[in-house]
Amino acid sequence: MRDGTSSKGPRTTTILLTMVVGVMTVILCFCIFVFLNRYRSALVRSARTSSAQAALQVSSTVGNYLRDMELAMELVEQSMWSSADNRDELLSTFLKFRPDVVAVTSYSSAGELLDCWSLGREPRENIFQNLSFDLETARCADGAYMTAPHVMSIFRSHYPWVVTMTAPLPVQGAAAWVSLDLSFSGISSYINGVSIGQRGYCFLMDGDGNIVYHPQQQLLYSGLKSEDTAALAALEDGTYVDDTVIHCLTSVQGSDWRVVGVSYVDELVDRSVHEMIRLSVWLAALVLAAGLLTSWLLSRQLSRPLRGLASAMERFETDADHFTYRPVGGTREVRELSDSFGHMVVRIQQLMSTVRQEEINLRKTELKALQAQINPHFLYNTLDSIAWMCEQGRSADAVKMIHALARLFRISISRGHELIPIAREIEHAENYLEIQKYRYKNQFTYAFHVDPACLDYYCNKITLQPIIENAIMHGLDLLVEEGRIDVYVCRDGDDILFRVQDNGVGMSPDQAASILDQDTQDRTGIGIKNVNDRLRIYFGKQYGLRVTSEPDVGTCVEIRMPKIKEAGDYEAK
């Protein structure tokens, strides 16, 4: 567009760039979209799997721990049968090996605390409230059961959080139930170590949705954090993904406890997806830029030589004669095109010059033929006039006429030369006027006003005669009073100026203007148009005839031609 070659339509470069960018953008967007979708779903799947695995692992560990505790409970139950000393020794050894067991307690069928074994601690005398044992629950329970987490309240100045496992004893001794108070040290080591992603964690809840153990239990207890355990308790085991959190529930075998794995979509999925989005956008931009660059270079490679060719053609169109063709480079196709155009230019220029030459030759031939044809009527009439003079015995006049006619023909032919000295041309015109004066019975007079310096220059032969003929036939023939023809020859700068002036009927300016254009078909001989054409062919457009006329005043025809010293210069043309 820069060089202003009109706005007929979009450029190749523009089309190519637009298409490449458009197509690539669409394809890239589609690819990125599909890819990210797949990537995200794969990530979610793997997040689900890893959450489920973590939860499953925790649940099996906790399950093992509980089985361990059941075994321990069996051991404790068995110890109840043995003697008191044995039992104390057995249980104190047991407590040493199981540091997570805070206390072993036995209860009577009325729910009273009978015995308590604990390392280095004794229960207070008046127990305000024992949270570890509840008679109602124990009676209703079918076999061994676990409590929700609570504070151990039977000791003085020691209040650890525990869960209590209580089992009924077959009715044998005073003790009806035995309880183990378990601190969370056993469970916490399993659960605290679990991490799913950076912030994900597992926690343990019972069937009713009470949290048994949570890595951030104190935060929950302080009211700084909450878990929607009621909703979770209602769910079946499995993995649940919502917008922000993945929950994974697994039941612990052999108890109503359930492990809940909590992980965060944003850190497991969203962060990677965002990273990937950023990366793919960058890649897409890069690919797009590369595509843009390539297509730009490509279109440049194609369109620049084409543009060069187009402008060359345009120049050729405006000025075919003076056009010189320089081939344009580019791809092979373009070079071939360029070469073809080059050949065509040469061929057209040859053809044009040939046509022009032929035209000139044709006109010259035509003119020569016309020059050869002196109007036969003029000849017949002149011969008739001479015959008539002879009959009347005006032999002197007849001789004069015959001489004039002979000179007229001699000069007309001039040995085939086109250019003759101006003196000869004037002689020719004089002879013609003389003959016509006889024929028109002295209806007009004529005079020549010639600058003698002009006489040696050359001019086209039979230049003046057609003009004078025209003046007699159209200007003076219809005139009532005596006509007059003046012929002037003078220099005008580097040119010679002939002027034929008559006082005939004249013409309107329109007629005067059109006289040089119309072909005079009605008669033979050289017309006024032919004179003009001949001069222009020979000397160029600035030379030729100029007709000025005024009705009832007369007509003036100016003939301009260059000063020619040597006939040979133009004769060859």
Place this chain on the structure above:
Amino acid sequence: MRRNRLAALCAALALLLLCGCGEDAGVQNQRLVALIVKSTDSEFFLSVFAGARAAATEYNLELTIAGPETEEDYEAQNRMIEEAVAAGAEAIVLSAIDYEKNAAAVDAAAKAGVRIVSIDSGVGSGQVSTYIGTDNYAAGRMAAQAALEGVEGPLYVGLINYDEGTANGQERESGAADALAQSGRAQITAVVNTLTEAGHAQADTAGLLAAHPEINVLMAFNEPTSVGAARAVRELALSDAVFFVGFDSNVVTIDGVQDGCVDALIVQNPYAMGYLGVESAYKLLAGQSGGLAAMVDTSTQIVNRENLFTMDMQKALFAFEQYQD
């Protein structure tokens, strides 16, 4: 064309840089937050520390904890503030011993560009970004209300308070005094300002009870003074005669609730103070101070024999994690 190539080059470079940045972003220096409190051995502050540590872990902050030997040593606390600033702490979470005398040090720290979060007990500085803790005046009223509900007839009240410069004790006392005055049947017999240490508090309480045998309501306004007062009441076998309202959860006072020598406890939420204090510090440093309230009231609960072992009170009273003493 040259321009295009340059653009492509720039894009490639930017991409590389960006990738580089993405990897570097994870490795960030931890920002230092200093927690300066009144004491490092009361259960109350151990709970504060636990909360603070939890928040520091969660927000990836480096946390230093400091507190003077005694809860009257505001000079040591001022020194600790200076040390924290010198150590490059970007935020200080402070429980001030003295409302007035800690102010200058706080102002100086703030001038050095350190953000200040006040917890538990306020400080008289305009540079404090937020206060997190108990509404102490309301807590004082609550204590008085418990006594008014627990005792019929006229009340002769003995108040065991600690350092007169400490804001929260004074606020609690004025809250209690106002509530008692409004009841119309209570009078404050005596106010003892003891040291914040159980032994001193016990001795001063015993002295108070000996000097004023008519006292039938006793109030102590923080953990060590409550522990001391509870012991004094028990030793003097005045569990039934004296209605004692203490502050904060300590195994001694909880034993006391069960024994009868403590009749009510006003329990604050120290874990939340520690946690929220450090969390606020993080927010200040992270430039999220817009969402920070000037004052955050952590919950206060009243514990007596009836509700001592309800689940909510278990959660409020007993630390889940065993703090190292």
